[in-house]
Amino acid sequence: MGNAADALASSEMLRLENLDTDIAPPQAAIEATMQAVTRDDANSYLPFLGIHSLRRAAAARVSATTGVDYDPEAQCIISAGGLSGVLNCLLALIEPGDEVIITDPAYAGLLNRIRLSGGVSKLVPLVVTDGRWRLDLDALRDAVSSKVRMILTMSPSMPSGIVHTGEEWQAIAEAAERADAWILxxxxxxxILFTEAxxxxxxxxxxxxxRVITVGSxxxxxxxxxxxxxxxxxxRQIMDDIRLVSLSNVVCQVGIxxxxxxxxxxxxDDGVAAATAEWKARRDHILTEMMGLPVIAPDxxxxxxxDTIALGMSPGEASQKLFRDGAIAATAMTGWGQEDRAGRYLRFVYANEPVSRLLGLRDRIRKAWLV
Structure with a gap:
């Protein structure tokens, strides 16, 4: 879908298919990167595990969130992006046939990395309650077995936007303890939260x-x-294994x-609060324009x-109609979980289009879908 929208090169097309954003990075980050381009030490393989000052900053970030005191030298590794870090952890921890509990729907990139590591995804459904996603706690308890080696979590999760409650986190922790499993x-x-929690x-x-390994980016x-x-x-007890995988996989990060x-x-000021407020405004606008349609509000x-199946269309068909008749690029959730769960849905990404361009979204949808 992204390739098709790029090829069309139409300014009218709403780009709701890809996880890009039009909101600028922190200015300090841009300036530091521009300076690094000219530095010899930034044009290097070393240090293999990431520059020490960044490891200190990342460990401090996770410590501030968790209340756990992490040693940046012994307990933090810099990876070439978050998904590279996820894959390295999976490769270090998963043996062929091990099960990894993950939600349905879940990001296809996570599901595919479980496959690459030799693991088997144990899908636990998200259910819709009062128009919002919730984790099926009974299904989570039933998913625990002697084969489960890991629970892979994300909150807020992509593509659903679920934000786990304290009750859900407690159930996840209890499942990990019962299975003697890691939480990745x-x-x-x-x-990026739209609640007051x-x-x-x-x-x-x-x-x-x-038990918990955190991957950020x-x-x-x-x-x-x-x-x-x-x-x-x-x-500490698992980081040496992850280090070895990191060195054998991508070797090092992007120096500059x-x-x-x-x-x-x-x-x-990292701009996260302001960016989140803008993304929330876009979400709210889309929900207003799509009122009465089977859309699930992300938190x-x-x-x-x-849910396009509820409208009598497969997500693939709905996506093609939107692209052709509504000038909207949106992605079907094929391969993002089981066909009768995640496979019911079409995803709208609101990170890359301002509200001013989203005006009239319902008219475009009505034209394409005749709803």
Whole structure:
């Protein structure tokens, strides 16, 4: 869908298909990156695990969120983006046939990395309650078995935008303890919240710090997609294994972008609050224009889902009609979970289009879908 929209090169096309954003990165990050381009030490493989100052900043970020004191030298590794960090953790922890509990729907990139590691996704459904996503706690309890090695979490999650409640986090922690499993937490969007609730992190729960590995990145919150910088922070006993995988996989990070990532993490104003307020305004506008349609409101993140099966169309058919007759690019959730769950939905990303361009969205949808 992204390729088709690029090829059309139409300014009328609403780009709701891809996780880009038009909101600028922190100015301090841009300036630090521009300076790094001229520095010899930024044009290097070393240090393999990431520059020390960035590791300190990333460990401090996770410590501030969790209340856990992480040693940046022993418990933090810089990765070439968040998903590289997720894959390295999976490769370090998963043996062929091990099960990984993950929600349905879930980001296809996470599901595919479970496959690459030799793992098997154990899908736990998200259910719609009062127009919002909730985790099926009974299904989570039933998913626990001796084969489960890991629970892979994300909150807010992509593509659904679910933000786990305290009750849900407690159930996840109990499932991990019953299975004697790791929790691998993708924290890429943890502060992009549209509720009044504070950030909840699984490592902050009693006794869970030794089970939780956090992967973060500058891509989403800091709007730094092209920098490709992430971090892995976790218990001492597993970090040596993850280090070895990191060295054997991508080897090192992008040297000229790490100083920019550090600047973002240490900036007085990183712009996350202002960006979140803007993304919330876009979400609210879309929900208003789509009132009466089977759309599920996200409580955070960059995207929302609409059940096109309930409208008598497959997501693929709905996507093609929108593209052809409504000048809207949107992605069907094929491969983002089971066909009868995630496969019912079409995703709208609101991170890259301002409200001024979203005006009249319902008229475009009505024209394409005749609803």
């Amino acid at each position: 937490h993708d924290a890429a969007m943890e502060r 504070p950030v909840l992190h699984p490592a902050s729960l009693g006794g869970m710090a030794d 500058v891509s989403k919150e800091y709007r730094m997609i092209g920098w490709r910088v992430g971090w892995i922070v976790g218990p 972008t790490m100083p920019g990532a550090e600047a973002a993490l240490t900036a007085t 955070g993140g960059w995207s929302l889902l609409i």
